[in-house]
Amino acid sequence: MKFAVVGTGVIGSGWITRILAHGHEVVATDPSEGAYERMLKQVKQNWPYAEQLGLAEGASLDKLSFTANLEEAVKDADHIQENVPEIESIKDQVLTEIDAYAKPDAMIGSSTSGIMPSELQQNLKHPERLVVAHPFHPVYILPLVEVVPGKQTNEATTVKAEEIYESIGMDVLHVRHEIEGHIADRLMEALWREALHIVNDGVATTEEVDKAFTHAAGLRYAQYGPFMTFHLAGGEGGMRHMLKQFGPALKKPWTKLIAPELTQTLYDDVVNGCEIASQGQSMSELDQKRNEFLVKVKKLAEAYWPGDTASMKKVTK
Ligand SMILES: NC(=O)c1ccc[n+]([C@@H]2O[C@H](COP(=O)([O-])OP(=O)(O)OC[C@H]3O[C@@H](n4cnc5c(N)ncnc54)[C@H](O)[C@@H]3O)[C@@H](O)[C@H]2O)c1
CATH class of the missing domain: 1.10.1040.10 (N-(1-d-carboxylethyl)-l-norvaline Dehydrogenase; domain 2)
Structure with a gap:
């Protein structure tokens, strides 16, 4: 399975870490100057926490490649995760381009925190393949992803998208009705x-x-x-x-x-x-402390869950 990650800021680099940690190939893209260096630094900083949570067989940073060219990044991908800024005009432009360059059966997940999927898909040629897939920072540690189908998303897409997110270790929360801001x-x-x-x-x-x-x-x-x-x-x-x-x-x-x-x-x-x-600590020092804390709390929450951990991940539909 080939993934493309579009927009490699806070959330994009988090998705990249998670996808690589589950053994897949990722092509990342971001047109801003210095994006590649920033993304690589961030992914390398994230990696030890992904390791603590357990890497899948074949997981490697070598499976990451980068191009500033959007078409090149998405043309062969099976799943494309969009993480550009939360500005509707930018989302609209980037999603239209992804839709034009991607294979017709490739899936598109948008990480948007607040925009509804029906709005995001309205100008696409293949609107049926888009879902909102809203993760939480840091994406490589926190397991929840809210999957929200839009009015034009077909059911098979939603099912397939949920399977893809589960395959990279996420706990899917299927959101039945689209609302601004989703649930969490x-x-x-x-x-x-x-x-x-x-x-x-x-x-x-x-x-x-x-x-x-x-x-x-x-x-x-x-x-x-x-x-x-x-x-x-x-x-x-x-x-x-x-x-x-x-x-x-x-x-x-x-x-x-x-x-x-x-x-x-x-x-x-x-x-x-x-x-x-912050007591004089840099954002990166605070980030590392937060990550160490979350890895421990996540393991603790699993240890004290009243049922088996599989029941913790699944939401009864
Ligand atoms: N930060 C969070 O806690 C959080 C949590 C969940 C979801 N989200 C959502 O994720 C998305 C991204 O948020 P973020 O916090 O990572 O923002 P960010 O500003 O850290 O990253 C956005 C990235 O998009 C890039 N970009 C801009 N135009 C682009 C284009 N045309 N093509 C490709 N890349 C482009 C920018 O260069 C930047 O690297 C937003 O929709 C946001 O709502 C954010």
Whole structure:
């Protein structure tokens, strides 16, 4: 199976690492100056974490090639993963070119965080072969991919795409109805908006908000999502008791949910807060610490899952 990765920034280089770690060939493409060197440096930095999670037979960095020419990159690929900036005009132009150059039966997955697949496929000659396949950073460690078919995607494409992502070690979450932001980012956006309000209202600093999350809910969320977490928070009565006790609070103004204005003050508070919290460490040092942490947490979450690990990966449809 031949993969092409279009756009080799944060997410593209993550996909490249994951695909190589599963033993496949990848042709990467990105027209920006210095893209090849940046991508190679990033993939080499990612590789030890892919190794810790286990490499497939034949996995090798030698199976990576690069060209700045999009046509050359995609023409022989069976699966093309698009990761260009989240700007609709750029996505539209690049996807139209991919569609024109790729084999008619090649699959296209878009990593878009928020654009709906029906929008992305509307100008394609072969719209039926496109799905949104939204991963999470760092792609080579975090297993979830949200697969979202558009109105013109055919079912066989979706099934095939899901098999391809499973074959590179991902846990597929099939999203039944396309919505902006898909599922996981919709949840994260709600949390992010509340966090910005709390800082904007002067209730807490960025450091305090981060602590409120990481020292409590964050620790639990690596094991269970909001539903199982609240089921356990209900004691013997589980979710039934939980809903009875805290259901009425949902009507109280605990949340604001409409985004605050991103004023210069809020911008400065948030940026300065993160820089202080980084304690002088570079982004690459922080990245490495985050990766070491995630590899351990991922293994721990698997060890404490109540069923076998296969049931952790599959979502009942
Ligand atoms: N960063 C995240 O956490 C994250 C998570 C999941 C999904 N995504 C999605 O992934 C996509 C890429 O995001 P990113 O964070 O990697 O952005 P990024 O800015 O790091 O990378 C984008 C890359 O696309 C390249 N590019 C620009 N025009 C191009 C073209 N015409 N052809 C090929 N490459 C081109 C740029 O040179 C750059 O290297 C976006 O759609 C984003 O929503 C991002």
